[in-house]
Amino acid sequence: MSTRPIIFRTVADMRAQVALWRAAGDRIALVPTMGGLHAGHQSLVSRGVQMADRVITTIFVNPTQFGAGEDLDSYPRQEAVDVAMIAESGGAGVFIPSAREMYPEGFATKVEVAGLTDMLCGARRPGHFDGVTQVVSKLLNQAGADMALFGEKDWQQLAVIRRMVQDLDIPTRIVGVPIVRDDYGLALSSRNSYLSDLQLEVARKMNVILKRAAYDIGTGGPAQAQCATAAQAILDAGFESIDYVECRDAQDLSLIEEVGDRPARLFAAAHLGSARLIDNLAVN
Ligand SMILES: Nc1ncnc2c1ncn2[C@@H]1O[C@H](COP(=O)(O)OP(=O)(O)OP(=O)(O)O)[C@@H](O)[C@H]1O
Ligand SMILES: CC(C)(CO)[C@@H](O)C(=O)[O-]
Numbered sequence: 001m002s003t004r005p006i007i008f009r010t011v012a013d014m015r016a017q018v019a020l021w022r023a024a025g026d027r028i029a030l031v032p033t034m035g036g037l038h039a040g041h042q043s044l045v046s047r048g049v050q051m052a053d054r055v056i057t058t059i060f061v062n063p064t065q066f067g068a069g070e071d072l073d074s075y076p077r078q079e080a081v082d083v084a085m086i087a088e089s090g091g092a093g094v095f096i097p098s099a100r101e102m103y104p105e106g107f108a109t110k111v112e113v114a115g116l117t118d119m120l121c122g123a124r125r126p127g128h129f130d131g132v133t134q135v136v137s138k139l140l141n142q143a144g145a146d147m148a149l150f151g152e153k154d155w156q157q158l159a160v161i162r163r164m165v166q167d168l169d170i171p172t173r174i175v176g177v178p179i180v181r182d183d184y185g186l187a188l189s190s191r192n193s194y195l196s197d198l199q200l201e202v203a204r205k206m207n208v209i210l211k212r213a214a215y216d217i218g219t220g221g222p223a224q225a226q227c228a229t230a231a232q233a234i235l236d237a238g239f240e241s242i243d244y245v246e247c248r249d250a251q252d253l254s255l256i257e258e259v260g261d262r263p264a265r266l267f268a269a270a271h272l273g274s275a276r277l278i279d280n281l282a283v284n
């Protein structure tokens, strides 16, 4: 039996409850999301339940991380379903602020991480990570949690957030959680709901292609040439366009030609119908 989590719509309400939990000696974990929850998000909440006494999930479709022409308006919104899924995973609280609560009149502060945001999704979605760091820095300050959990599916986002937390001395430990995939290896994503059954079949081919490329690169193949071959295979499988397929250092995200002993990852983003899907996996 799951208990219904407490819903907070204001920062003040969340902070008041956090203060009570803290007074009782509880450790707090935060799971920031944009809603449209699936088993990937639930794995973040479950991990939080293992590591802390109370888990607060946030649901906020942050407008500042969407570019013009992106899917801000069509992004899935399903509050009741999301709250039920959080309850099922043992979440204690859900923070669902309005845009006005997060960005009141007069709001003027930007938070930008340089360097790590220049490549991959940062290059293809200008301003995206500035919006992410803006909202995540606020959520971390608002909750004052001991830890915050983020999925490795958004590997670059995790790297950017780790950098920001270190640079700004934010006293919250950042925890990365492995990617949850469906039975065919497709990384779960809220945006998979945009896909028709036929498109879903195509989408499931991407990780198969990437796995083969990662193996070839890991066994000594020239990294960027293998990436170009994988990009062509993804197009041949039925994706409409590729944003990138690149092999990069897992930590500093610098481009890699010869993998050697460096921890490397393969990163991909591609468009299918109205969905932009991303994935990444270890090369060695
Ligand atoms: N398949 C997954 N496995 C593990 N974590 C995930 C997975 N999908 C999303 N997450 C994590 O959940 C958190 C919230 O992500 P978000 O709400 O954007 O969901 P999403 O499914 O990634 O949606 P989108 O389609 O916007 O990429 C992020 O930390 C993200 O990395
Ligand atoms: C971290 C996040 C919740 C910030 O809006 C978002 O970028 C996401 O869902 O990954």
Ligand code: BAL
Pocket: 065, 066, 154, 157
């Ligand atoms: N999962 C990252 C949020 C975004 O694509 O805007």
